[in-house]
Amino acid sequence: xxxxxxxxxxxxxxxxxxxxxxxxxxxxxxxxxxxxxxxxxxxxxxxxxxxxxxxxxxxxxxxxxxxxxxxxxxxxxxxxxxxxxxxxxxxxxxxxxxxxxxxxxxxxxxxxxxxxxxxxxxxxxxxxxxxxxxxxxxxxxxxxxxxxxxxxxxxxxxxxxxxxxxxxxxxxxxxxxxxxxxxxxxxxxxxxxxxxxxxxxxxxxxxxxxxxxxxxxxxxxxxxxxxxxxxxxxxxxxxxxxxxxxxxxxxxxxxxxxxxxxxxxxxxxxxxxxxxxxxxxxxxxxxxxxxxxxxxxxxxxxxxxxxxxxxxxxxxxxxxxxxxxxxxxxxxxxxxxxxxxxxxxxxxxxxxxxxxxxxxxxxxxxxxxxxxxxxxxxxxxxxxxxxxxxxxxxxxxxxxxxxxxxxxxxxxxxxxx
Numbered sequence: 001x002x003x004x005x006x007x008x009x010x011x012x013x014x015x016x017x018x019x020x021x022x023x024x025x026x027x028x029x030x031x032x033x034x035x036x037x038x039x040x041x042x043x044x045x046x047x048x049x050x051x052x053x054x055x056x057x058x059x060x061x062x063x064x065x066x067x068x069x070x071x072x073x074x075x076x077x078x079x080x081x082x083x084x085x086x087x088x089x090x091x092x093x094x095x096x097x098x099x100x101x102x103x104x105x106x107x108x109x110x111x112x113x114x115x116x117x118x119x120x121x122x123x124x125x126x127x128x129x130x131x132x133x134x135x136x137x138x139x140x141x142x143x144x145x146x147x148x149x150x151x152x153x154x155x156x157x158x159x160x161x162x163x164x165x166x167x168x169x170x171x172x173x174x175x176x177x178x179x180x181x182x183x184x185x186x187x188x189x190x191x192x193x194x195x196x197x198x199x200x201x202x203x204x205x206x207x208x209x210x211x212x213x214x215x216x217x218x219x220x221x222x223x224x225x226x227x228x229x230x231x232x233x234x235x236x237x238x239x240x241x242x243x244x245x246x247x248x249x250x251x252x253x254x255x256x257x258x259x260x261x262x263x264x265x266x267x268x269x270x271x272x273x274x275x276x277x278x279x280x281x282x283x284x285x286x287x288x289x290x291x292x293x294x295x296x297x298x299x300x301x302x303x304x305x306x307x308x309x310x311x312x313x314x315x316x317x318x319x320x321x322x323x324x325x326x327x328x329x330x331x332x333x334x335x336x337x338x339x340x341x342x343x344x345x346x347x348x349x350x351x352x353x354x355x356x357x358x359x360x361x362x363x364x365x366x367x368x369x370x371x372x373x374x375x376x377x378x379x380x381x382x383x384x385x386x387x388x389x390x391x392x393x394x395x396x397x398x399x400x401x402x403x404x405x406x407x408x409x410x411x412x413x414x415x416x417x
Contacts, residue, residue: 036065039321042081042091044073044306052337057328064321073306074099085109090311092322096130096138097306098376102216104309110137111310118327121348125369129304129376131213138307139326141335142343145302145365146195146270147358148290152283154182154265163266163287165298167200167233170290174242177265185237186264188255189247192385193392195268195301200230200292202299202372215377223378223388224409232402233292235395248393270302271344274355286357288364298364302371305343380416387412 043050047070054066069091071080078100084090085107096104104110113119114136119127122139130138148163148170155161158176174184187194205212215226237243247255252269259267260280268289277284289300308329310322328334330347339345344366345352354362365371374388375381387409395405 036063037317037321038065038067039093039318039325040067040069040091041325042069042071042084042094044071044077044095046070046072049341053329053334056333056337057325060328061321061324064324066325090313092311092314092318093325094309094311095306096309098129098303098373098381101130101132101137102379105132105137108312111312111314113137113139113310113326116323116326118323118330121330121350123346123348123369125371126304126307126346128213130307130309132216133213138309139330140304140307141330141345141347142305142338143302143346143366143371144270144272144305144344145300145361145371146199146268146289147300147361147365148266148268148287149259149273149277149357150266150285150287151259151262151264152285154262157182162285163290165291166294167236167290167292168294171236171240171242174237174266175240178242183258183264185243185266185268186250186255186258187243187247187268188250188252189393189396190249190251190254192252193388194234195270196234196289197227197230198301198372198374199289199299200233201227201374202301202370203292203296204230205372206297206299206370212372212377216379220410221379221413222410223374223384223413224391224406227374228402228406230292231395231405235402238396238398245396245398248396268301271342271355271358274358278355278357284357286361288361298370300361300365300371301373302365303373303376304346378413380413383416384409384413 041054047068050068054068058064058066071077074097077095081091081094081100082103090109096110112135114134119136119139122141126140126143127136129140130136150163154177155173158173158180160173160176164170164173177184238245255267256269256273256276258264260277262282274286288298291298308326310319310326314322332350335345335347335350339352343352344354344358344362346366346369352362375385378384391400391405391408394400395402400408
């Protein structure tokens with residue numbers, strides 16, 4: 001339920017012996033507890049996070065006992081789930097997300113939830129996240145979206161009260177700030193590629209009426225070519241000298257620290273950084289991502305949160321219990337508890353209370369489903385994440401151009417079977 005940075009993972013895997021021990025300890029496989037049905041649930045949120053949901057669910061469903069197990073995201077969780085699936089120790093309910101959805105769907109491990117009653121109010125963007133060929137395989141109830149966070153006092157030095165709505169306007173503001181001796185904008189490219197091109201590509205796809213779920217089935221995969229226009233627009237920041245190319249050595253935390261210290265006027269980030277920014281004491285605001293071109297639909301970089309999936313081979317009492325669990329996780333009680341924990345709920349008909357500064361991004365991006373994360377909609381997201389990171393660093397350093405960047409990514413994706 002906690003917000004995750006979708007492009008980060010943990011490069012660790014559990015040993016088989018540890019897995020067997022862990023599975024034995026938590027009673028994987030289910031069974032009966034008196035007259036109760038045992039529902040096994042593998043989560044990548046820990047028990048402290050999930051216990052309130054489980055306790056409330058069991059209270060409302062006294063005939064069901066939830067057998068909970070945990071593995072941390074992302075790589076370790078994916079490996080744990082895979083080991084259990086191939087070892088005939090499948091959990092009844094588990095997490096499906098960008099890194100494992102293609103494998104789970106291809107190998108028929110996940111149940112088609114398209115027509116389930118609990119899916120009726122799930123937003124289309126959240127459905128698209130875990131869909132393939134018109135069928136939905138998971139239930140995601142929250143999302144995150146990024147935006148431009150700005151220092152109000154620094155913008156006021158050049159007479160600006162807010163971030164312009166268009167990219168050209170944003171670049172003009174950066175020029176004014178630079179002329180006034182203020183560092184306009186800073187990114188942290190040491191951790192991950194810029195968030196801006198993802199937002200721009202989302203706008204392009206919507207403008208061109210492209211079904212995002214069709215991207216994963218295209219052959220060859222060409223995410224570099226698809227994002228070339230967006231990346232060329234973003235690179236104007238560097239080509240016009242409005243942001244330092246030293247960002248290749250700056251982390252996301254470094255970027256946030258410089259912003260909090262008043263060293264830079266604007267950064268692009270998501271809700272995970274807002275609590276520490278709020279504690280800084282200066283006047284700040286958050287604006288939706290600028291439009292790549294005037295007249296295009298506005299998109300942010302963002303993503304649905306990981307979804308709940310049901311094991312495809314469940315039947316009888318087990319299947320009934322799994323359906324009840326997902327119905328509960330879409331209930332008013334569960335959604336409100338998640339919202340109280342800071343999640344931005346995107347279920348239709350539910351209005352989450354978010355930080356006042358985040359309200360405009362929540363309204364314009366999350367509630368409308370206008371957010372996009374490139375790794376969610378292409379095959380081999382792990383490969384794509386790695387090659388985009390390395391090629392983007394070279395691009396920002398000036399050692400390659402946008403055409404070379406696009407070709408290198410496409411060539412890498414074509415080489416992976």
